[in-house]
Amino acid sequence: MTNFNTNPSPRGNHARPAELIADSVPTFDIDSSVAASVAETVPGAQSKRSRTFLTGFAGAAMACMLALGINGAVINPATAEAANEPAPMSQVALTPQNGETLAEAVAAKCLPSVVFVETYADAGGQLQAMGTGSGVVMTQDGYLITNNHVVDGGQAFKVTIEGNTYDAELVGADPSSDVAVLKAKDANGLTPMEIGNSDDLTVGQWVMTLGAPFGLEQSVATGIVSATSRSQIMDASTSAQAGGSGEVTIYPNMIQTDAAINPGNSGGAMVDSDGKLIGINTLITSYSGNYSGVGFAIPANYAVNLAQQIIAGETPTHAQLGVSLSTVNDQMAGSYNLPAESGAYVASVAQGSGAEAAGLAEGDIITALNGEKVEGASDLMLAVRGEKPGDTVTLTVNRNGQEQEIQVTLGDDAASQKAAAEAKKQLEQSMPEQGDGYGYGQDGGNGYGYGDPYGQDGRGLNLDDLFGQR
Structure with missing residues (x-):
C-alpha cells in the first residue's frame, strides 16, 4: 500500500x-x-x-x-x-507515417x-x-x-x-x-x-x-x-x-x-x-x-x-469479502494480547458471505492476501477492491497464534448497496438536516461488506471501542 x-x-x-x-x-x-x-x-x-x-x-x-x-x-x-x-x-500496433x-x-x-x-x-x-x-x-x-x-x-x-x-x-x-x-x-x-x-x-x-x-x-x-x-x-x-x-x-x-x-x-x-x-x-x-x-x-x-x-x-458491483475489520498494530497487540502485531482483525462475519462459507471467524487476524502482506484494514479493503466478484483469493490468517491459509470466493456488494441506499433514504426522511451524507446507515453496513463506513470514516473499526463493548 x-x-x-x-x-x-x-x-x-x-x-x-x-x-x-x-x-x-x-x-x-x-x-x-x-x-x-x-x-x-x-x-x-x-x-x-x-x-x-x-x-x-x-x-x-x-x-x-x-x-x-x-x-x-x-x-x-x-x-x-x-x-x-x-x-x-x-x-494492431500504431505505426507513425511519413516521418511523424x-x-x-x-x-x-x-x-x-x-x-x-x-x-x-x-x-x-x-x-x-x-x-x-x-x-x-x-x-x-x-x-x-x-x-x-x-x-x-x-x-x-x-x-x-x-x-x-x-x-x-x-x-x-x-x-x-x-x-x-x-x-x-x-x-x-x-x-x-x-x-x-x-x-x-x-x-x-x-x-x-x-x-x-x-x-x-x-x-x-x-x-x-x-x-x-x-x-x-x-x-x-x-x-x-x-x-x-x-x-x-x-x-x-x-x-x-x-x-x-x-x-x-x-x-x-x-x-x-x-x-x-x-x-x-x-x-x-x-x-x-x-x-x-x-x-x-x-x-x-x-x-x-x-x-x-x-x-x-x-x-x-464490487468484490466483497463480508467482514467488519479493525487494524492491528503493535500497541493494540500488546494491549489486548493479540497473536499478531499487524494485520486486519475480523470483528464480525456477515451471514451468507464468502467469508462465512470459507470458515473465517471473529477474532481471526488476516495478515496477507494472495501472498501480499496486509498490515491493516485499509490494506485488505484495497486488495479486495482490486479483485472481481466471484474471484477466489487466498488469505493468510493468524488464528489463536497459528497461521493458516484459507481460500475465499468473493461475493459482491449488490445487496449491501441496496440496504445502504434504503438506510440513507430513511435517515434523510427522518432527519433531513442531519443525515450523515455518506450514503450509509449507522448499522446497515457500508456497501462493501466491511461494516459501518469501515469504521472511523474508512480507517477501520477502533479496537479500543470494539473490545470495550465486550
Whole structure:
C-alpha cells in the first residue's frame, strides 16, 4: 500500500470558484475546474467560445496535496461494431507515417475521442457553472466515461467532442470508485477510443495523457509509467469536506505517471504507444495543486468494466469479502494480547458471505492476501477492491497464534448497496438536516461488506471501542 506522504485532513471542494485558491501550505486536493460565463448551446451545434478554466480541490494543512485532476478523455478505435458497444481491444500496433513522431501519431488517433466536460448547477432556473473536466468517448452514439468528481452535484452538463458541443445527461455513477458515465444527447458517428489492457503494463513504458488542463481543450502530454499498483482510500469525511460524494472512495492499483496531469485533466485518457486507453486520469500528488511529476490514473480495465455496467442499466458491483475489520498494530497487540502485531482483525462475519462459507471467524487476524502482506484494514479493503466478484483469493490468517491459509470466493456488494441506499433514504426522511451524507446507515453496513463506513470514516473499526463493548 502506498503512503503518498499524506495525512489528509482537507477542506477542498469539488469545483473551485472563478479564481485559483492559493494555500500557503501543501494541501490534499481533489481538483475540478471553474468555468467563467455560460452561454446556451444547442445540442449538436459547434461551439467557438474560448474557455479559461482553473480547477482544484483545495485541501487543508498537510504534508502534500493529493488532487483529483479533471481532464478531457480519449478513446479512439473506430473499430466498434455497434453504436452501444465500446471499442474492443485490438492487437494492431500504431505505426507513425511519413516521418511523424510517435507522439504526433498517437495524438492524431486519440484526440477525436477526447471530451471536454462542463458541469452546471441549477440556480433559480439559470445554469451556474460549477466546474469542468474531461472524458472519453466509449460508443459511437455518445456514451462517455469520466470521473464522478467531475459531475458530482451537477444538474446539467455540456460536452464538447471534436469541436461540437452537446447537451449531456448523467447516466449513472459509482462514487465509491470515482467513475461516472455521461450520454451526449443526439450524438452519432463519434469515434470511440480503443481499449487497451491495463493489466499488462511495464514500469518505464511510454504513455500519453490527454484532456483539458486548466480548460485548455485537446491538450496532450507524454511521459512514462512510473509505477503500478498504487492504491489509496479517501475516507468519507475527506470526501465530504472536499465537496465530493461524502462516501468512502477506493482507488485500487492506480497507474503512476510523470506525464502531466493538472487541474482539468480528471476523467481524461491515459493511452499507450498504440493509442489505446489504459487509464482514466484522476489524481495528482503536489505541494501546489498543479503538476509536480506525480500523477495517477484509474486502470482502464477496472474503470471500463464499471462503466459498462452503468451503461447496461445495472448498479456497479464490487468484490466483497463480508467482514467488519479493525487494524492491528503493535500497541493494540500488546494491549489486548493479540497473536499478531499487524494485520486486519475480523470483528464480525456477515451471514451468507464468502467469508462465512470459507470458515473465517471473529477474532481471526488476516495478515496477507494472495501472498501480499496486509498490515491493516485499509490494506485488505484495497486488495479486495482490486479483485472481481466471484474471484477466489487466498488469505493468510493468524488464528489463536497459528497461521493458516484459507481460500475465499468473493461475493459482491449488490445487496449491501441496496440496504445502504434504503438506510440513507430513511435517515434523510427522518432527519433531513442531519443525515450523515455518506450514503450509509449507522448499522446497515457500508456497501462493501466491511461494516459501518469501515469504521472511523474508512480507517477501520477502533479496537479500543470494539473490545470495550465486550
